[in-house]
Amino acid sequence: MKTFRQPLFWSIVGVPNLVCFIYFLLIASPIYVSTASLIVYKPVQASESLTSMLSGAGGGGSTEGAYIVKDYVGSWDEYRNVTRSLDFPGHYGQGDIVSRFGGFSTLFGKSDVALWHYYQNRVSAAIDQNSGIVSLSVEGYSPALAATIAGKVLNDAVHHIDEMNLQQETDYIKNAVDRRTSIEARLKSDEAALAAYRTSTGMHDPSELYNSKLALLNSLNEQTTRMSAQYDAISAATPNNPVAKNLLFAKGAFQAEIASTEKDGKTLSRQAARYEELTVARDSDISLLHDVEAAVQQAQLNAMKNKYYLNIISAPSSPHSPELPRRLEWTAGVLLATLVLWGLLR
Numbered sequence: 001m002k003t004f005r006q007p008l009f010w011s012i013v014g015v016p017n018l019v020c021f022i023y024f025l026l027i028a029s030p031i032y033v034s035t036a037s038l039i040v041y042k043p044v045q046a047s048e049s050l051t052s053m054l055s056g057a058g059g060g061g062s063t064e065g066a067y068i069v070k071d072y073v074g075s076w077d078e079y080r081n082v083t084r085s086l087d088f089p090g091h092y093g094q095g096d097i098v099s100r101f102g103g104f105s106t107l108f109g110k111s112d113v114a115l116w117h118y119y120q121n122r123v124s125a126a127i128d129q130n131s132g133i134v135s136l137s138v139e140g141y142s143p144a145l146a147a148t149i150a151g152k153v154l155n156d157a158v159h160h161i162d163e164m165n166l167q168q169e170t171d172y173i174k175n176a177v178d179r180r181t182s183i184e185a186r187l188k189s190d191e192a193a194l195a196a197y198r199t200s201t202g203m204h205d206p207s208e209l210y211n212s213k214l215a216l217l218n219s220l221n222e223q224t225t226r227m228s229a230q231y232d233a234i235s236a237a238t239p240n241n242p243v244a245k246n247l248l249f250a251k252g253a254f255q256a257e258i259a260s261t262e263k264d265g266k267t268l269s270r271q272a273a274r275y276e277e278l279t280v281a282r283d284s285d286i287s288l289l290h291d292v293e294a295a296v297q298q299a300q301l302n303a304m305k306n307k308y309y310l311n312i313i314s315a316p317s318s319p320h321s322p323e324l325p326r327r328l329e330w331t332a333g334v335l336l337a338t339l340v341l342w343g344l345l346r
Helices: 009-025 043-054 064-073 074-083 090-094 112-122 143-201 204-239 243-305 327-345
Strands: 034-040 123-127 131-141 309-314
Touching: 009 327, 034 064, 034 143, 064 074, 064 123, 064 131, 064 143, 074 090, 074 112, 074 143, 090 112, 112 123, 112 131, 123 143, 131 143, 143 243, 143 309
Parallel strands: none
Antiparallel strands: 034 131, 034 309, 123 131
16 A cells, blocks of 8 residues: 555656546547558569579569558658548547647647648558558558448559659660651651652653763764774774765764763752762661661650559458557556566666
8 A cells, every 4th residue: 555655656657647548448538440462473473583582582563553552642742632632630639639730749730741740651652562452551541432432542552653654664775766756757758768769750750861871972972982993993994985985974973973972961860869869868767767666666665664553452441440549558558667667766
């Protein structure tokens, strides 16, 4: 009985346990916990993890995507999304004075920042390092609202992953697609310029005609050379031979044809050079288009490899009984701790 009369006992054991009993047995509001689980993975990382497991290296799926979801769940953006669609401060202001928003848990603060930190305490995501599974937990003063908030956060996480995939795909593919579009436009311009050139010259391929003119010119020069040699020989042997006059006449005709062919050849040479320029530009763009098509396919493959896939393992639960606070555990823990402390100090 002397023990109960000691001030030290009441200050260390009596008062703390009395406050604890009053709060947890009479004041503390019941808290319902809605849970859900999901997994985020990449196909490439999943196959690497499977290979690692089969080889005995251990380790589960990658947690990269899991940490993205965890960070997003506690982010300011998601907090704003939840508070815009649900009366978050109204619901969490209904609890007891210790655990409610605006009570001791927020030091009676009711600012946006205080509500955000309160949201982070009530809505959390835990990651299993071995499997990469994300466990979402939402605490609320009513089971319906806890499940509603959990469903909202889960749907927002799925939408966020989809937006990330879309942005990533755009980043990977956009430049290659833009390059392909530019080259396709250039190729159309090349084809149009080539068609306009053929229309204006009336020739499909002036280089072929130019080559035939060169062959004709070479043949005429050879024949003129032979005639000159025959004329010189005959003129030297028989100066007044009629054959020499015929050869001289024929030589003049050939020289006139050579002059005409050379004139046409110069025109055809310019036309063939322009035609060659147009065909080289077209063929170069065709080659570039093939390369860009391969680059687009590679970009699509890279986007697919780096895409996150989110699978919901279990939907948000609707608890029928409160899970928190753990009244018996808290009261027993406080009683044991105060008794140990009193035993050490008395």
